Amino acid sequence: MNTQSSAMPEFPGSPGIAPASVSATRPLYWSIRRELWENPSIYVAPLAVAGVALFGFSLSSIVGIWEKPLRLNPAQPQAPYDMAAGLMMLTGIVVSVFYCLDALHSERRDRSILFWKSLPVSDATTVLAKASIPLVVLPLLTFAITVATQWLMLLVSSAVVLVSSLSVTALWANLSFLRMSWLLLYHLLTAHALWPAPIYCWLLLVSGWPRRATFLWAALPLVAIAGVEQIAFHTWHFAALVGSRLIGAAPTVASTSPDMFPTHPMTHIVPVLFLTSPGLWIGLAIAAAFLAAAVRLRRYQGPI
Amino acid sequence: MACVEARGLRKTFGTTTALDGIDLRVEQGRILGLIGPNGAGKTTALNAILGLTPYQGELKVLGRDPWTERDQLMRDVAFIADVAVLPRWARVSHLLDYVAGVHPRFDRPKAEGFLAKTTIGRDRKVRELSKGMVTQLHLALVMAIDAKLLVLDEPTLGLDILYRKQFYDSLLTDYFDRSRTIVVATHQVEEIQHILTDLMFIDRGRIVFECSMEEFESRYLEVMVHPERVAAARALRPMHERQALGRSILLFDVMTLDKVDRQQLAVFGEVRTPSIADLFVAVMNNQVGQARGAAR
Numbered sequence: 001m002n003t004q005s006s007a008m009p010e011f012p013g014s015p016g017i018a019p020a021s022v023s024a025t026r027p028l029y030w031s032i033r034r035e036l037w038e039n040p041s042i043y044v045a046p047l048a049v050a051g052v053a054l055f056g057f058s059l060s061s062i063v064g065i066w067e068k069p070l071r072l073n074p075a076q077p078q079a080p081y082d083m084a085a086g087l088m089m090l091t092g093i094v095v096s097v098f099y100c101l102d103a104l105h106s107e108r109r110d111r112s113i114l115f116w117k118s119l120p121v122s123d124a125t126t127v128l129a130k131a132s133i134p135l136v137v138l139p140l141l142t143f144a145i146t147v148a149t150q151w152l153m154l155l156v157s158s159a160v161v162l163v164s165s166l167s168v169t170a171l172w173a174n175l176s177f178l179r180m181s182w183l184l185l186y187h188l189l190t191a192h193a194l195w196p197a198p199i200y201c202w203l204l205l206v207s208g209w210p211r212r213a214t215f216l217w218a219a220l221p222l223v224a225i226a227g228v229e230q231i232a233f234h235t236w237h238f239a240a241l242v243g244s245r246l247i248g249a250a251p252t253v254a255s256t257s258p259d260m261f262p263t264h265p266m267t268h269i270v271p272v273l274f275l276t277s278p279g280l281w282i283g284l285a286i287a288a289a290f291l292a293a294a295v296r297l298r299r300y301q302g303p304i
Numbered sequence: 305m306a307c308v309e310a311r312g313l314r315k316t317f318g319t320t321t322a323l324d325g326i327d328l329r330v331e332q333g334r335i336l337g338l339i340g341p342n343g344a345g346k347t348t349a350l351n352a353i354l355g356l357t358p359y360q361g362e363l364k365v366l367g368r369d370p371w372t373e374r375d376q377l378m379r380d381v382a383f384i385a386d387v388a389v390l391p392r393w394a395r396v397s398h399l400l401d402y403v404a405g406v407h408p409r410f411d412r413p414k415a416e417g418f419l420a421k422t423t424i425g426r427d428r429k430v431r432e433l434s435k436g437m438v439t440q441l442h443l444a445l446v447m448a449i450d451a452k453l454l455v456l457d458e459p460t461l462g463l464d465i466l467y468r469k470q471f472y473d474s475l476l477t478d479y480f481d482r483s484r485t486i487v488v489a490t491h492q493v494e495e496i497q498h499i500l501t502d503l504m505f506i507d508r509g510r511i512v513f514e515c516s517m518e519e520f521e522s523r524y525l526e527v528m529v530h531p532e533r534v535a536a537a538r539a540l541r542p543m544h545e546r547q548a549l550g551r552s553i554l555l556f557d558v559m560t561l562d563k564v565d566r567q568q569l570a571v572f573g574e575v576r577t578p579s580i581a582d583l584f585v586a587v588m589n590n591q592v593g594q595a596r597g598a599a600r
Contacts, residue, residue, distance in 0.1 A: 030405030112391035
């Protein structure tokens with residue numbers, strides 16, 4: 001990469017002038033690449049689920065040529081696309097939870113933390129790279145894979161509609177694909193990244209603490225708080241709060257309709273409603289505190 | 305500026321004292337061997353130098369505080385903690401990419417050159433490599449980093465003799481040039497004896513002995529004493545005595561002898577330079593205070 005560096009004269013007092021890769025974002029970029037190398041499930045799981053969804057949809061569409069109940073309705077083509085998107089979001093949540101619970105644990109378990117710490121990468125960079133997987137990488141990846149899947153679904157249904165000699169134009173006109181994609185992106189970044197951020201950052205923090213059983217350490221305090229609340233006040237507010245954060249039930253839309261699927265063209269998205277909700281900012285503040293604690297914790301941690 | 309400078313370095317784990325006020329100074333261009341029994345505090349000392357553990361007392365590595373500035377320090381410090389710290393899921397190419405991506409002083413073609421001399425394929429995963437090959441890989445990565453200080457903590461533990469010899473040979477021929485500093489902690493003293501410039505014994509969190517290798521070679525003598533002269537030799541108060549092949553082997557600190565006695569040694573029997581291991585055993589068996597008196 002920097003072949004000249006060894007030929008350059010040494011200036012003992014100037015450690016920072018090496019030619020290449022002095023930019024602060026490079027370690028972050030490569031640390032994120034490292035996470036993707038270590039955890040291929042980040043992209044394999046969504047791809048696998050997308051494949052299954054596409055297979056199911058194709059099967060249903062083709063069988064629908066003969067079986068009336070399964071036939072596509074070009075006037076109401078939305079449902080299977082929403083279903084596929086929902087499935088992908090669920091996958092994203094599951095992958096995120098498992099990823100976070102292992103994020104700061106695996107490098108201690110396999111002792112490789114000694115190797116990572118031997119390189120000029122700060123603990124903050126490492127923790128931020130790990131946090132960006134559920135908060136940035138997975139939402140964007142889920143978006144890209146979902147849109148690609150929906151495109152393929154559209155192609156399949158177009159072919160089926162053509163064979164059934166129905167109107168392709170009606171199908172395309174009713175679907176408003178672009179709008180659906182924008183809504184999906186908005187929903188993923190708000191409801192599945194910013195809104196559940198405190199949950200993911202909590203899991204990340206806990207993964208850096210115990211020697212084993214990270215899930216237990218992450219879940220027990222939550223269960224304990226919910227249990228105390230139930231016994232003392234006979235309510236489930238805390239459990240509901242955690243649950244709603246995790247599944248992405250964020251106030252991103254004015255819920256005039258009980259149909260909460262984000263890709264629905266009738267959904268009324270109200271970004272202001274979301275950005276002005278105190279819950280969002282309280283959650284982000286808590287997430288930032290958890291991340292700061294995780295950075296500090298990693299400084300003290302060695303192999304286990 | 306010394307490469308590593310510590311004053312009153314202390315570290316306790318609960319009630320156990322791992323480092324009990326160590327004073328340490330390693331100058332640039334030295335190869336220091338840190339030798340001590342298990343649990344002596346070697347790894348703790350190295351971890352403090354590398355910014356892996358908090359400590360009490362003063363410590364400066366290349367002018368920096370390792371605990372608060374680990375990431376900047378690691379631009380100029382490389383270390384191999386022990387044999388198996390490379391992530392097992394990684395491919396060789398991943399590690400090359402990653403280090404090239406984050407390290408401003410990594411010379412990738414150089415690392416590739418070292419790897420070309422081995423049988424390690426670029427697409428192999430670390431988990432598929434033998435222990436010896438993982439060490440070769442780690443060494444190839446580390447030697448391609450233009451670091452000022454290299455720290456090795458039991459780098460060859462569990463390797464066979466061929467890999468161990470190769471490890472230190474390539475370190476000397478391909479890496480060390482008088483401007484670099486190396487600190488190595490190991491049990492396998494014999495193999496590093498010829499590469500060291502300085503020697504330090506550490507026991508129960510204290511430095512019990514330190515000297516340069518020139519001093520070591522001129523100051524300590526081992527005499528295989530003829531049986532009939534053992535009593536006379538013992539009268540000169542050797543540091544240590546052991547038996548081998550039916551003969552008494554006495555270890556002397558020449559500084560404690562006067563000129564006449566020194567000439568006497570050759571009369572007692574065959575005189576030679578002891579190995580570091582022999583001196584280590586002698587020092588460990590003696591009183592800690594006495595060993596300190598012998599130190600420079």
